[in-house]
Amino acid sequence: MNPQLQPLIDLQTLDLRIMEIKEQQKKIPDLIETAEAPLKSATQHLKTMTSSGETLVKERRDRERDLEIHEAQVEKLRARLTELKTNKEYQAHLFEIEIANKKKGEIEEQILTLMERVEKSQQEAKQAQISAKEAERLFAQEKSRLEALSAGLAAELAQLDQKRSKAGALLDKPLLDRYTKLKAARKDLAVAPVRNGICFGCRLQLPPQLVAEVKRSDQLQTCTYCHRILYWDGERVTVPTTTPETLVDAADDMQETA
Numbered sequence: 001m002n003p004q005l006q007p008l009i010d011l012q013t014l015d016l017r018i019m020e021i022k023e024q025q026k027k028i029p030d031l032i033e034t035a036e037a038p039l040k041s042a043t044q045h046l047k048t049m050t051s052s053g054e055t056l057v058k059e060r061r062d063r064e065r066d067l068e069i070h071e072a073q074v075e076k077l078r079a080r081l082t083e084l085k086t087n088k089e090y091q092a093h094l095f096e097i098e099i100a101n102k103k104k105g106e107i108e109e110q111i112l113t114l115m116e117r118v119e120k121s122q123q124e125a126k127q128a129q130i131s132a133k134e135a136e137r138l139f140a141q142e143k144s145r146l147e148a149l150s151a152g153l154a155a156e157l158a159q160l161d162q163k164r165s166k167a168g169a170l171l172d173k174p175l176l177d178r179y180t181k182l183k184a185a186r187k188d189l190a191v192a193p194v195r196n197g198i199c200f201g202c203r204l205q206l207p208p209q210l211v212a213e214v215k216r217s218d219q220l221q222t223c224t225y226c227h228r229i230l231y232w233d234g235e236r237v238t239v240p241t242t243t244p245e246t247l248v249d250a251a252d253d254m255q256e257t258a
């Protein structure tokens with residue numbers, strides 16, 4: 001097997017995982033924002049509830065002030081009763097008092113209604129506060145989960161970057177450049193396996209002669225159609241079941257003993 005091939009495949013395995021991690025990392029801010037939405041709406045609801053409660057309390061106080069003013073007026077009217085001379089004046093004055101009392105009763109009624117509404121609104125505000133607290137707890141929980149995930153990804157990425165430079169060091173500079181260009185152009189695979197005579201980069205059937213050469217793998221072969229570097233994904237690959245990590249370690253060992 002061409003000595004450059006395995007390090008190249010390892011490098012690609014690392015790069016694919018690096019790409020995957022970067023994709024996941026990109027999604028995290030959106031996930032945090034989505035997780036925060038219920039908290040934002042619960043906070044807004046609490047704010048609305050609190051402010052409508054305050055409005056009701058103010059309204060009740062205004063009505064209570066009105067009542068005081070009205071009571072004072074009724075008192076004044078009553079006090080004047082003794083000063084009146086004629087029966088006609090007296091009757092008219094009594095009528096005025098009656099109207100004032102009726103108005104007073106109306107205000108008292110309004111105050112009672114307002115007191116009930118204030119009480120109801122206070123209960124609603126309390127409920128909204130409980131909901132907001134719960135939403136805050138859930139968001140904090142989800143946020144720290146996502147932050148832990150992000151930290152884990154960053155740590156893995158740092159490790160992968162290290163492994164990547166080691167794997168890259170095993171390759172000849174022109175081959176590394178070719179790989180880098182292919183990777184940029186192809187977005188996914190720069191090195192493609194050949195299975196059942198098909199290039200798994202472009203999914204096209206390769207000429208049998210090329211397949212045979214890939215299988216022999218003395219030289220690096222390129223796909224006729226997509227120009228990806230090819231490797232035989234069959235029995236000729238020495239350690240197909242080994243994880244990328246051990247492959248790189250093995251590559252390290254190879255480098256050290258070389």
Ligand SMILES: [Zn+2]
Nearest residue numbers: 199202223226
């Ligand atoms: Zn191809």
